[in-house]
Amino acid sequence: MMARGMLYGGGSNFDQKQRDMYFSTAKEHLGSLFGPDCSSFFGSSSMVSFRGVNGGKRSFFDSFDQEDNEADELGEYFHQAEKKRRLTDNQVQFLEKCFGEENKLEPERKVQLAKELGLQPRQIAIWFQNRRARWKTKQLEKEYEELRNRYDDLKSNYNTLLKEKENLRVEVFQLTDKLLVKEKGNGQLTLCDIQKQSNASVEVTVADPISRVELSNVPSRILKQQKQEDLSSAKSDVFDSESPHYTDKRHSTFIDQGDSARVFETEQSDLSQDDDENFGKAMLSTANLLGKVEDDDYPATSSNMHYFGFPSDDQGFGFWTY
DNA sequence: TTGTGTTTTATTGCCTCC
DNA sequence: GGAGGCAATAAAACACAA
Numbered sequence: 001m002m003a004r005g006m007l008y009g010g011g012s013n014f015d016q017k018q019r020d021m022y023f024s025t026a027k028e029h030l031g032s033l034f035g036p037d038c039s040s041f042f043g044s045s046s047m048v049s050f051r052g053v054n055g056g057k058r059s060f061f062d063s064f065d066q067e068d069n070e071a072d073e074l075g076e077y078f079h080q081a082e083k084k085r086r087l088t089d090n091q092v093q094f095l096e097k098c099f100g101e102e103n104k105l106e107p108e109r110k111v112q113l114a115k116e117l118g119l120q121p122r123q124i125a126i127w128f129q130n131r132r133a134r135w136k137t138k139q140l141e142k143e144y145e146e147l148r149n150r151y152d153d154l155k156s157n158y159n160t161l162l163k164e165k166e167n168l169r170v171e172v173f174q175l176t177d178k179l180l181v182k183e184k185g186n187g188q189l190t191l192c193d194i195q196k197q198s199n200a201s202v203e204v205t206v207a208d209p210i211s212r213v214e215l216s217n218v219p220s221r222i223l224k225q226q227k228q229e230d231l232s233s234a235k236s237d238v239f240d241s242e243s244p245h246y247t248d249k250r251h252s253t254f255i256d257q258g259d260s261a262r263v264f265e266t267e268q269s270d271l272s273q274d275d276d277e278n279f280g281k282a283m284l285s286t287a288n289l290l291g292k293v294e295d296d297d298y299p300a301t302s303s304n305m306h307y308f309g310f311p312s313d314d315q316g317f318g319f320w321t322y
Numbered sequence: 323t324t325g326t327g328t329t330t331t332a333t334t335g336c337c338t339c340c
Numbered sequence: 341g342g343a344g345g346c347a348a349t350a351a352a353a354c355a356c357a358a
Contacts, residue, residue: 084331084352092330104345126332129345134330136346329354338345 087127091117095124099131 087095098105098113105113105128114121 086330086353107343123331125344127330130331133346323358325356325358327355327357329352331350331352333350334348336346336348339343340341 087117087119087123091119095127095131099128099135103132103135104128 094117095113098109102109105124110121110124110128113119113124117124
């Protein structure tokens with residue numbers, strides 16, 4: 001493709017006549033915009049600059065204020081047109097103002113701006129194009145920042161809820177065990193006793209490791225015995241049965257002592273390690289807190305495992321820990 | 323002064339629209 | 341098919357630390 005960008009800058013597309021026209025028109029327009037002394041607009045030493053032959057910096061428009069050398073300077077400028085030149089602060093300021101009003105230019109407006117600023121229409125177009133690109137990048141950064149803030153908020157809320165959940169869980173564990181001890185004191189049976197009495201393999205299916213222990217093989221008379229008093233307050237519903245970490249797919253099985261025990265054998269892998277650790281810690285702390293629980297009383301399937309729990313209502317209740 | 327990173331200006335190639 | 345927009349990129353200009 002023919003380079004569209006080569007429309008100006010020393011090429012034949014921008015002859016001396018056009019340069020004169022742009023320059024005179026620019027001074028005229030900018031004089032009305034920035035006052036009669038528009039030299040400040042056209043440049044100071046800090047404005048559009050390019051390195052001359054001697055290496056020094058020079059403002060392009062400064063040169064036009066020196067009438068004696070005007071033609072020479074102009075010629076020098078355009079002979080160096082292949083070099084990039086930055087726009088002056090005032091030019092940029094003016095363009096920014098226009099961009100604020102409309103970020104896309106009509107062809108007529110583009111030509112008008114070019115005349116007013118003493119630039120090529122193509123330069124105006126390029127400036128707007130680059131400006132749109134910068135604006136878009138900024139917008140993306142802004143949106144990213146907003147999304148990140150929202151994510152952080154959600155994460156923070158989630159962590160808070162998680163802690164709350166753990167606290168409640170520990171609380172329930174403690175209350176549960178107190179009830180357990182109390183029951184034992186009253187001569188009532190625990191799940192462990194039930195197992196001993198039934199003298200049979202007890203398969204415990206845990207729909208939810210905490211709230212849904214199903215004693216499928218426990219004799220019904222014994223289960224009935226266990227459905228008593230005010231244990232309903234410790235019912236499973238305390239727990240978040242909708243928790244994505246504990247679904248009905250989870251279950252565990254334990255076969256009588258001596259057999260290979262698998263406790264809370266998960267079929268899912270979505271239980272995060274943190275959650276597991278917290279869960280274990282909570283149970284351990286509960287166990288330590290309530291040192292009254294004796295291993296012999298529970299059908300632990302390995303020497304370092306302990307069972308905490310009791311059946312309640314239609315559903316059992318209990319958990320294992322190491 | 324020089325090396326290096328950033329910003330700005332400009333080019334290129336592709337795409338869409340009229 | 342030409343004009344113009346956009347994304348990607350080159351390259352000059354600039355800023356700044358060492």
